Amino acid sequence: MSKESLENKILNWSRKFIKSLKDYELIEIIRSENLSKINSENIKKFQNYGNWDFTPDFALIIKNIKEDKLNIILINRDNKSVGLRSIGEIMCFNKIVNPIYSFLISEKGHSDEISYFMINENLRSKLMNYFDNTLIIFSFDDNSEKIKKESIIPFSKRKTLND
Amino acid sequence: MEKSPSLFYLLGLLCGKGYILEKSLSLNFPHKNIIVEGIAHCPMCGYLATKTFGKDDKTLKCKNSSCDNSSGGINSKIKKRYNQRDLFTKSIKENVIPFLKSKIKFNYSILSNNTVTILNIIELNPKILDFIKNFFNEKKSFDRFEIPDSLNNERKELKVEFVNGLLDSCSYPSAGGWLNRDGKNGHGRMRSYFQIVRNWKLPVQIDNFLRHNFNIPTAKFDWGHPNIRDPGLQDYINQNESSFARECQVGFFPEYFKIFKHRIAPKIELFNELLRHNLKVKFEQDDDWLKTKKTITTGKIKPSHPMENDYRIHKEVRGHFDAEWQINLVLGCKYLKKIQSKAKNKEVFRISGNLEIEKINEVKDNFKKIREKKYSEINLNPKKKKVSKIKNRSKIREQQTYKPLVFWLKNYIKEKYKEDSEAFDTSAQTLNNFFSSNFESFVQFEDQIKNLEDLDIRPDIVGISKVSNKLFFIESKVVSIGIKEVGQIWAYSIIADPFESFLISTKDTSQSLLRVISQTPNFLKYKEKKNIKIGKLINNKNVEFIYE
Numbered sequence: 001m002s003k004e005s006l007e008n009k010i011l012n013w014s015r016k017f018i019k020s021l022k023d024y025e026l027i028e029i030i031r032s033e034n035l036s037k038i039n040s041e042n043i044k045k046f047q048n049y050g051n052w053d054f055t056p057d058f059a060l061i062i063k064n065i066k067e068d069k070l071n072i073i074l075i076n077r078d079n080k081s082v083g084l085r086s087i088g089e090i091m092c093f094n095k096i097v098n099p100i101y102s103f104l105i106s107e108k109g110h111s112d113e114i115s116y117f118m119i120n121e122n123l124r125s126k127l128m129n130y131f132d133n134t135l136i137i138f139s140f141d142d143n144s145e146k147i148k149k150e151s152i153i154p155f156s157k158r159k160t161l162n163d
Numbered sequence: 164m165e166k167s168p169s170l171f172y173l174l175g176l177l178c179g180k181g182y183i184l185e186k187s188l189s190l191n192f193p194h195k196n197i198i199v200e201g202i203a204h205c206p207m208c209g210y211l212a213t214k215t216f217g218k219d220d221k222t223l224k225c226k227n228s229s230c231d232n233s234s235g236g237i238n239s240k241i242k243k244r245y246n247q248r249d250l251f252t253k254s255i256k257e258n259v260i261p262f263l264k265s266k267i268k269f270n271y272s273i274l275s276n277n278t279v280t281i282l283n284i285i286e287l288n289p290k291i292l293d294f295i296k297n298f299f300n301e302k303k304s305f306d307r308f309e310i311p312d313s314l315n316n317e318r319k320e321l322k323v324e325f326v327n328g329l330l331d332s333c334s335y336p337s338a339g340g341w342l343n344r345d346g347k348n349g350h351g352r353m354r355s356y357f358q359i360v361r362n363w364k365l366p367v368q369i370d371n372f373l374r375h376n377f378n379i380p381t382a383k384f385d386w387g388h389p390n391i392r393d394p395g396l397q398d399y400i401n402q403n404e405s406s407f408a409r410e411c412q413v414g415f416f417p418e419y420f421k422i423f424k425h426r427i428a429p430k431i432e433l434f435n436e437l438l439r440h441n442l443k444v445k446f447e448q449d450d451d452w453l454k455t456k457k458t459i460t461t462g463k464i465k466p467s468h469p470m471e472n473d474y475r476i477h478k479e480v481r482g483h484f485d486a487e488w489q490i491n492l493v494l495g496c497k498y499l500k501k502i503q504s505k506a507k508n509k510e511v512f513r514i515s516g517n518l519e520i521e522k523i524n525e526v527k528d529n530f531k532k533i534r535e536k537k538y539s540e541i542n543l544n545p546k547k548k549k550v551s552k553i554k555n556r557s558k559i560r561e562q563q564t565y566k567p568l569v570f571w572l573k574n575y576i577k578e579k580y581k582e583d584s585e586a587f588d589t590s591a592q593t594l595n596n597f598f599s600s601n602f603e604s605f606v607q608f609e610d611q612i613k614n615l616e617d618l619d620i621r622p623d624i625v626g627i628s629k630v631s632n633k634l635f636f637i638e639s640k641v642v643s644i645g646i647k648e649v650g651q652i653w654a655y656s657i658i659a660d661p662f663e664s665f666l667i668s669t670k671d672t673s674q675s676l677l678r679v680i681s682q683t684p685n686f687l688k689y690k691e692k693k694n695i696k697i698g699k700l701i702n703n704k705n706v707e708f709i710y711e
Contacts, residue, residue: 036675048682050678051675051678051679051682053676053678053679054647054675081276081277081278084654084655084658085650085651086650087650087654088650088653088655089647089650089651090650091650091653091654092646092647092649092653092686095683096646096683108276108278109276109277110276115191115274115279117658118274119187119189119272119274119283123657126657127654139276150273150274151274151275151276155272155274
């Protein structure tokens with residue numbers, strides 16, 4: 001799968017995912033831009049955005065309609081299998097931004113090197129939890145825009161994403 | 164607790180590719196390629212059809228020289244194609260789990276990607292878990308497991324299920340792995356393989372277990388040793404020195420394995436394809452490696468290989484070997500030992516396979532002279548390769564920091580903790596080897612090392628105090644350290660929990676990272692009271708801390 005087709009899948013899926021969230025609407029999609037330097041009025045509404053000197057593959061700004069409050073979703077993509085390097089990278093972003101959702105989406109799921117850690121709940125939570133939230137890793141079906149159920153980590157999020 | 168077939172199947176699965184965790188088990192089912200193909204037979208005469216070298220991949224040629232298709236023309240689409248990833252997951256759900264659950268209570272989850280499917284078994288009865296831990300002598304992973312002698316005393320159906328577990332976890336029926344043999348009704352004897360990763364004891368133990376309990380031979384051993392995998396030094400010459408360091412393959416013929424069964428598709432279908440082919444072609448000889456002539460003639464003596472004592476080779480088999488069976492002998496094959504016991508000089512037998520000669524010195528000198536002569540006759544100049552100069556330059560720059568950082572780390576530990584230490588760069592050798600060669604006992608690090616050893620990427624420098632066994636990591640960079648650069652060493656540190664962890668660059672730290680560090684509590688924290696320390700390497704000698 002090319003970088004472009006994976007990114008298109010991510011975009012289409014993201015829109016559907018946000019639609020499925022109760023009381024949220026999509027405000028802006030930022031693709032591969034340094035969040036502290038982009039000229040976006042929406043980003044500037046976040047406190048400390050000046051510290052966000054990094055470039056996620058996607059930053060989705062969403063709004064809680066009831067509370068009239070902006071939230072952010074961070075997504076990194078990996079055309080290879082997800083390894084420790086890519087988990088470490090997005091987790092650094094998460095620790096600064098505290099996004100409402102954070103996804104690491106790969107073409108090939110997780111790599112063998114992290115298989116062991118991903119099923120060790122203690123290590124997994126240390127690696128993937130931030131504030132009261134967790135990073136979610138998954139990949140798509142090769143021939144559709146559906147999520148491959150068995151690729152979703154952590155297991156506890158499988159139901160959420162499948163619904 | 165009942166000793167059931169399900170339990171012994173589980174033990175076999177673990178032995179082949181499993182991990183024992185504190186309260187759970189993890190069973191790995193690797194499937195390297197998404198699609199695997201079956202055997203091709205000529206539609207005209209039914210002989211084996213293989214690739215036509217030099218032509219396109221779409222046509223095959225018949226191995227029967229008197230067939231019209233012997234020079235090509237067979238459509239390669241006649242081969243059956245199996246989607247391993249989908250079939251593995253399906254079989255685990257439909258075959259493996261129901262069989263295990265027929266006698267064992269547990270809960271589970273499945274994790275899968277393109278190359279592996281993992282069955283995670285949880286909520287297992289503590290008595291069963293204790294039995295499993297005890298069976299494997301408290302070892303925790305497939306690369307350390309051995310087959311205990313006590314298994315020979317169990318009833319037959321349990322031993323069969325143990326082998327079934329091994330077959331499903333680490334054997335690979337392959338249409339491409341045939342032996343060049345003529346049979347009564349055709350050509351090519353199909354083989355399946357056990358692929359044993361990083362476990363040097365298990366291959367011989369599997370062979371001996373099969374012979375002892377079922378009178379079944381294996382066909383071939385392919386050891387990850389330079390004399391076996393790169394006997395002509397071609398990989399070495401072409402700067403692929405470590406190509407030998409792969410898994411051990413133990414080949415076997417499916418017709419001897421009819422008593423066993425796979426539960427994983429497409430292994431079931433592939434195994435049956437190989438079996439049907441061999442039964443149809445009919446081979447009269449048994450092609451048992453143990454029965455082949457052991458005498459090593461001058462022509463079979465291999466040239467010396469510069470990697471013969473490489474650290475990746477198990478300690479017991481470092482050195483020169485001219486034949487696979489010699490490695491089997493050193494690693495404890497009881498059948499070879501029996502043959503060796505009849506030799507007039509056991510050492511002569513080990514070196515030359517000769518049972519009659521008594522005087523060792525002459526044999527030793529002669530073999531040494533021949534292998535050295537053969538080595539001296541090899542042209543060691545590599546074939547020219549196109550190398551990206553820009554890529555190389557940048558790689559060398561980072562590698563140039565490793566040596567000074569090794570010295571710095573040893574001094575740092577000495578000055579701060581008054582302790583002697585060892586430090587090394589992981590591009591030079593593996594952690595496991597470093598610890599086993601430099602420390603008499605490293606039991607206290609086994610989990611940490613194993614965790615790191617399994618990673619494709621590791622910290623650049625690892626240090627360890629010889630006094631208190633404190634671990635130290637350094638990640639070296641030749642770019643300005645920003646938020647993104649912290650992620651890698653942070654993840655390593657979370658997993659291995661070093662005493663101190665450093666991120667050191669030859670360049671200044673980015674302002675944004677400094678801002679984040681000052682405003683985001685715990686950004687560099689990887690454990691209570693432990694933070695990654697950020698530093699700058701000055702003049703390739705000293706480290707100035709920017710944040711500690």
